[in-house]
Amino acid sequence: xxxxxxICDNRDEVEQNxxxxxxxxxxxxxxxxxxxxxxxxVAGDELRRQQKETSSKIPKASADERPQLIxxxxxxxxxxSETESRQKQVEAELREHQxxxxxxxxxxxxxxxxxxxxxxxxxxxxxxxxxxxxxxVDIAAKLDLIDxxxxxxxAGHGFYYLKNDAVMLEMALVQFALTKLRQEGFTLYTTPDxxxxxxxxxxxxxxxxxxxxxxxxxxxxxxLVATAEITLGGAMRDQTLxxxxxxxxxxxxxxxxxxxxxxHGRKTRGIYRVHQFTKVExxxxxxxxxxxxxxxxxxxxxxxxxxxxxLGLPYRLIDTATGDLGGPAYxxxxxxxxxxxxxxxxxxxEVTSASNCTDYQARRLNIRCRSSEKKGTQFVHTLNGTxxxxxxxxxxxxxxxxQEDGSVVVPQVLRPWVGNDVIxxxx
RNA sequence: GGAGAGAUGGCAGAGUGGCCGAAUGCGCAUCAUUGCUAAUGAUGUGUCCGGGUCAAACUGGACCGCGGGUUCGAAUCCCGCUCUCUCCGCCA
Numbered sequence: 001x002x003x004x005x006x007i008c009d010n011r012d013e014v015e016q017n018x019x020x021x022x023x024x025x026x027x028x029x030x031x032x033x034x035x036x037x038x039x040x041x042v043a044g045d046e047l048r049r050q051q052k053e054t055s056s057k058i059p060k061a062s063a064d065e066r067p068q069l070i071x072x073x074x075x076x077x078x079x080x081s082e083t084e085s086r087q088k089q090v091e092a093e094l095r096e097h098q099x100x101x102x103x104x105x106x107x108x109x110x111x112x113x114x115x116x117x118x119x120x121x122x123x124x125x126x127x128x129x130x131x132x133x134x135x136x137v138d139i140a141a142k143l144d145l146i147d148x149x150x151x152x153x154x155a156g157h158g159f160y161y162l163k164n165d166a167v168m169l170e171m172a173l174v175q176f177a178l179t180k181l182r183q184e185g186f187t188l189y190t191t192p193d194x195x196x197x198x199x200x201x202x203x204x205x206x207x208x209x210x211x212x213x214x215x216x217x218x219x220x221x222x223x224l225v226a227t228a229e230i231t232l233g234g235a236m237r238d239q240t241l242x243x244x245x246x247x248x249x250x251x252x253x254x255x256x257x258x259x260x261x262x263x264h265g266r267k268t269r270g271i272y273r274v275h276q277f278t279k280v281e282x283x284x285x286x287x288x289x290x291x292x293x294x295x296x297x298x299x300x301x302x303x304x305x306x307x308x309x310x311l312g313l314p315y316r317l318i319d320t321a322t323g324d325l326g327g328p329a330y331x332x333x334x335x336x337x338x339x340x341x342x343x344x345x346x347x348x349x350e351v352t353s354a355s356n357c358t359d360y361q362a363r364r365l366n367i368r369c370r371s372s373e374k375k376g377t378q379f380v381h382t383l384n385g386t387x388x389x390x391x392x393x394x395x396x397x398x399x400x401x402x403q404e405d406g407s408v409v410v411p412q413v414l415r416p417w418v419g420n421d422v423i424x425x426x427x
Numbered sequence: 428g429g430a431g432a433g434a435u436g437g438c439a440g441a442g443u444g445g446c447c448g449a450a451u452g453c454g455c456a457u458c459a460u461u462g463c464u465a466a467u468g469a470u471g472u473g474u475c476c477g478g479g480u481c482a483a484a485c486u487g488g489a490c491c492g493c494g495g496g497u498u499c500g501a502a503u504c505c506c507g508c509u510c511u512c513u514c515c516g517c518c519a
Contacts, residue, residue: 041477045488052488055500059445066499073499240474368474372456377474 001363002101004034004094014101020111020322021102030101033094040087047083051076099201103360106331109322116321117334123305124314126338126346127400134406135341136398137270140166142406143423145398146271158260158275162394165423169397169410170278170390172417174253177280177307177387184303186251186282191231193255194222199234202365204328204357213258215275228252229384232283236367241380243371247286247296251387254279270395272342272349277391284383287369288359293381297356300385301333304352307387310413313396314338316348329355335386337396346399351392354385 007014008031018025054073061069110118140146145166151159162170178188197207200214200223207214207223216223225231232252241248256279271277282300286292301317308315320332332355336348359379362368368377401409407424415421 038477041488045477048488051500055498056445058499070499077499 001098001360002103003363004098007098007101008034017104018101020105021325022323023100023102025101026097030094030097033090033097037087037090037094040083040090044080044083044087047076047080051080102325102327103330103358105322105325109319109325109331112321113323114321117318117324120317120319120333122316123309124312126314127340129340131404133340133346133399133402135269136395139398139402139406139408143408143425145423160271160274165418166394168418169394169414172414173388173390173393174278174280175417176413178251178253180303180307181251181280181282181387184249186249189232189250189252191228191252191254193225195225195230195234197221197223199237200230202237203230203233203361204326205230211261213261215257215259224257225254226258227256227279228254228281229283232281233361233365233382233384236285237365239367240377241285241367241369243287243369246369246380247284247292250283252281252283254281271391272395274391277389279389280387282385282387285367286381286383288378288381293356293358293383296383297331297354300354300383304335304354304385304387308335308337308351311393311397311411313400315351328357328360330358330360331356337392339396339399341399349392349395351389351396352386355383357382357384
């Protein structure tokens, strides 16, 4: 959520930003509603002032004066409750409009849609196999690593069982990422896989509604989380942090659940787009200062790159264009790993995403910080980034490390946890 | 799941209808005193939403877990909810 004052003071800029991001908003309504709200606040404050004055006179008033004062007080009470309910109504309407306005955008972000992202750089060598590489579905079938049929029988399309060495691979990825993040000074967490709808909304998800990505639990205000970003960010809801302890770096392991509504039929073969996966996520709270949050953004991206370099996977880093940022992000970098079996002759597929959300989430979640120098409090900046999203990483590993005989070499850094060097056909 | 107790400022803790945004203590900040530290004394010490201002000053309102209600007036009375703690039961 953007600051109301900011929206009204920078109307044109906000409007232009919305246009660049492809979001239609009614800024006139926002401004109109704000003015109305302010008028109601002033009117309500004045009525309450009078009410206080009136009721404070009563104990001292004579028996003659008293009935009149009580009568005045009654009338004031009626007027106040009318003003208040009107104010509530206006504020609800205002919030609705305000919540639709996306974050402002870093000036260097390319304008446009998915294809307009700018490539920051490439890393690693795309392997020349000398044979036709298979996709992860075929590789996994041969090595008995994923059971899609059981997934369908038990939970439906989009669910899967990891099996045998794929299980070890997933655990190894988690261990590797957590170990790395602890070295980088992150506090490690496992987090709830469910969260209140209000927390989801604070982070920027729409838990209910037609096009929701979120599974919600009937008859409760809980939903399955789509990422640990939700629980890590939500953990500090309504908290006021000491600016001296910022930045705060957290890493969370969770399952992620996504309905993927409307996503069927695209490049969805295998475990690329699934309803449940395991992910290690980074989350940071920084001082509300662009220099600090942008430095943290670079740090998160650096860690993501180091993870994929260590895994020996070729990737490209892209600076996501305006139309593809989502609501909360001020800037977003994606890592796309090379997936030799994807599409015709391989393609890059998104494996991580790192966003600087500035104070957009903090304002909704009411996460503030206090410094000894400045009076009052300010909203912190929040950032999030994927360390390892297991399903996607497994695709990249299987496809990049496959050999002609159908076996898969285990990346060096994962071997201690996987327990062997090569995943081969049994027997 | 059953029974009971509780939720007040950074913390502890008083307050059962108006004099309470809230005693007192601790903490914190500033100043004074003092070779240093400690101790002592004085003063100050929240957040949010408005008005006002170039910015301040100044100023109105809200906030005693949350939401309703009663009342001229609610931290205080009534109802609902949430959370915490203790005991019992159950359980990976």
